[in-house]
Amino acid sequence: MSVLTVQNLSSAYEKKLVLDSLTFSVNEGTLTGIVGPNGAGKSTMIKAILGLQPKISGSIEFFNGNEKKINQRVGYVPQRGAVDWDFPTNVLDVVTMGLYGQIGWLRFPNKKHRQLALEALEKVSMSDFAHRQISQLSGGQQQRVFLARALVQDADLYFMDEPFAGVDAKTEKTIISVLKELIDLGKTVMVVHHDLQTVPYYFDHVLLLNKELIAHGPTNETFTPSYLAQTYGGAIQWLGRDNNDRSFVQQ
Amino acid sequence: MSYAGWILLTGALVGISCGLTGVLLILRKMAMMADAISHTVLLGIVAAYLVSSSLDGGSMLIGAMLAGLLTAWLVQWFESSGINTDAAIGVVFTTLFSIGVILISTSVGNVHLDVNHALMGEISFIPWNVIELPLIGPVPSATLLLLIVTIIVALVILLFFKEWKITTFDPALAASLGFPVLLMHYVFMTLVSVTTVAAFDAVGAIMVVAMLITPAASANLWTDRLSHMFLLSALFGVASSSMGYVVAIWLNTSISGSMAFSTGLIFLISYFFAPKHGQIAKRVYKTNEI
Structure with missing residues (x-):
């Protein structure tokens, strides 16, 4: 069941387009990593979905539009520095x-x-x-x-903006176990994430973003070299590959 | 009540209303906005006078509220079109203030509104301008206005305490939880405007900035609890105004000047000796850690 449906979402900062007609839907119980280079519009996308950043066009529907009062059911973890x-x-x-x-x-x-x-x-x-x-x-x-x-x-649907940024090992472990617990409870979580190396270990779904939506789906289908090259504009080097262990170096 | 009694009470009310409002100004990092609004309310007062031909409390309050909201709205509007906040504030308030000054010197020059009075206030005249209240008797009208505004400010802050706290600490979270962040911003700007205009007669547009900012900045050094910060700030405001009056009588100098100076003195003491965040306490902590 879809808990979030985004259609044609576009947003701009001072007339500069930062999100270009994103369309995707997120299923209940998924843990999605939102991945993309700096300035790709990851935080802006979360804010636009939450209504904290004005959108130029598009529609956003939570819980199939069944819920009128979504504020309590949608949780938000802003960046620590905010x-x-x-x-x-x-x-x-x-x-x-x-x-x-x-x-x-x-x-x-x-x-x-x-x-x-x-x-x-x-x-x-x-x-x-x-x-x-x-x-x-x-x-x-x-x-x-x-x-x-x-x-x-x-809440039933959480958005977290870079919770792993600059934290110690203990905190990282705590965040991972909390995320797992939330998913076990049937909740849905979307996390802005920077560290490509850990993406396949943490998330079951990946959303690749660079102003426009590059790919969105199960991690093994979307977190691939070709999609990543598309997202990072080719500025990424493929280091090695086997079925379970993948690593990348961002350049 | 005696002449000195009225002045002390008026000063204390300025201290409380400005002290409470000032805490939110400091925590929302909007000290510059206080400076702006304290000037633009002049335009509101002049405009209110031109419309109603009187300087009674009600029309002054409405004029000030409108001028304060206009200031906040214009600053917001310039900001959203890409102008720096500092620049937007600087442009908006000087322009609105100068319109007020021009209007005063052309249209209403013969009333007791004059630029000097607007900037410096004249608390020593306050006890003479009284209105008769049933049961209570004669009360200085400026003091009555301040009392009403102080009660409004205290009530609005108390009733919406958790809303002020969350919209000030984390506006993004507040908005995501459904709190009307922008509306609260404008309500707050209105509070600053009415506080400023009520304190206007007593301490004037420039000194009111001292009363808004300095006691709150001092209180911030003494405590880590928001409720305590409000109480301390109001207390420092009252202490500054009383101390200022005593000093002014002793040195035979400007009352509002001495009051503002007293806020600075309290800040200086807090800056060095406050047990939580004072400079000396910080040094001691550091030495202990090593």
Whole structure:
């Protein structure tokens, strides 16, 4: 079943086209890596789908258009650098923000919400940091806090913008296990990803993007040298190949 | 109430309303916007006077709200067409302010609106311009306006506390969760405008920037909790205005100038001695780590 249908999506920054009529649909329970060179429009695509970036044309349908209120069912993990980590707040408070949409106007977070936030922190091994000021976190810890904030929202479709960028090994492991858990629960996740080497290990689907959609589908069908060369404009070198292990060097 | 009592109360209300608004200005990184709006409300006030031929609180508030929203909207519009934020703010506010100045000196020059008053305020005149309230008696009209605005600001911040927090910390997430980020931006700009115009009579357009920015910037150095930052900022605002009045009487100098100077003094003390993020505390932490 399709949880997201995108048709003819185009978007521009100051009259420069950054997304050129993308059309694709994403099936329930898939874990998709969004891959493409810098400036390919990966973050812009997520933002346009979420309505955070104006689109020139196109239509976006969540959950076959059955859901009117999709905000609670669609989760978003922005890039870590998008927020000010000196903001006066602590870890638990940031995670609780994932529930703000469900709490409703003129209501305040209560014990129950904080309990849910603590459980989410447990899943990313950050319980010990619940009352830590956010400016005192390392990059990987910040990423795990963002992940917990998305988990607590309990959405059905997640968009994550470069969660693996610049994180430590422990965080990387945590993110992978959380992604697996989400997929096991029948949720759908789309992840902007930079490291080509790990793509076949992490994702069951790949979406190759460079302003226009190059390919989208199961990893073994789309993550191929020819599609990659098309995506990166030939600036990629094929190192070696066997059925399970593939590696690339980006030039 | 005594003459000094009214002035201290007026100053305290300026401190609270500006202190609360200032926290969001600092955290949203919009200090420049405060500078802009504090000037463009002049155009709003003059325009309100030209339309209603009076300087009562209501029409001033509406004029200021419209001018503040116009400023925010124009800046946003220039930004979205590719102009730098700084440049957009600089162009918009100087232009709107100069229109206000021209209108003052041509159309309304004979009323008690003058550029000097608009820039510096005159808190010492406030207790003389009273209106009679039932049950309470004579109250300076500027103080009453400030009281109303302070209550509005406090209520809007308190009732929408979590919305302010999430739209300020992570507007992208807020928007994805369905919070009206742009609407909250304009509501906030309106709050800044009404705060500014209410504080106008007391401290003027330039000093109001000091009251908006400095206590909040100081509070940011003392705490890691948003609610505490609001309380501390309001407290610093009240302390600055009271201290400023005392200093002004003692040295026989400008009251609004002394108030603004006091905010700077509190900031300087915070900058060095605040236990959380003061310079000395930072040095001590660093030494301990080594």
